Amino acid sequence: MLNLFNRAAVFTSVGAVGLMVLTACGGVGGNDDTDKGGGKDEVASLNSPSAGGTSTSTSASAGPDAGRPQIRLDSTNEEVNRMYEAWQACLKEHGAAEKYKRKPNDPAVLACKGKQPLDPPELDPAKNPDYADDVREMVKCMKGHGIKALVYEGSWALETGNEMNRPHYDEYELQCQVKAFGEDE
Structure with missing residues (x-):
């Protein structure tokens, strides 16, 4: 079975474990921090919420x-790391158990829900027609930079996690993401 990692989960894991195969997945636009296993023939799915500012809404009627x-x-x-570090710090302050064992109704998770970063809406298939x-377009752009990417299960993925070690990977991923998901044609 292929691993699908949430990029945000990887950012969080990198701080604790060091460099590891990343991404944003479980499903694009999700904030699932679970690791669903791994193997040598797996594809690292890159749901790249490589993100920026912390634009927030202050309207109570805007929803959950x-x-x-x-x-x-x-x-x-x-920027993404800072957002997730603030959320992780809140969870730790509220006594959250290790991240892969958290349950959605965990009191710490509920207490820190307002600090959990939201992925870009453009990366959510339900919000982006x-x-x-x-x-x-993302895969095409990444391949144009020599990065072995592919379309997999409705999202994009890297052929191997080693692709993330290529020079300028983060820069190319960000450029391609903005180009592919941000520009209207």
């Missing part, structure tokens, strides 16, 4: 996500 930090398509890895075309 109001006030949460919003990752943007052009957010840098450092051009998502499939954007995924194909």
Whole structure:
């Protein structure tokens, strides 16, 4: 079975474990921090919410996500890391268990829900009617930079996690993400 990692989960894991195969997945646009196993023939799915600012909404009537930090398509890895570090710090302050064992109704998870970053809406197939075309454009752009990417299960993925070690990977991923998901044609 293929691993699908949430990029945000990887950013969080990198701080604790070091460099590891990344991404944003479980499903694009999700904030699932679970690791679903791994193997040598697996594809690292890259749901790249490489993001930027922490634009937040202050309207209480805006819904359950109001006030949460919003990752943007052009957010840098450092910006995304800061958002997730703030959320992780909150969880730790509230006594959360190790991240892969958290349950959605865990009191710490509930207490820190307002600090959990939101992925860019452009990376959510339910909110982006051009998502499939954007995924194909993302793969094309990454391949144009010599990065072995492919369309996999409705999202984009790397052929191997080693692709992330290529020079300028983060820069190319961010450029391609903005180009593929951010530009209207």
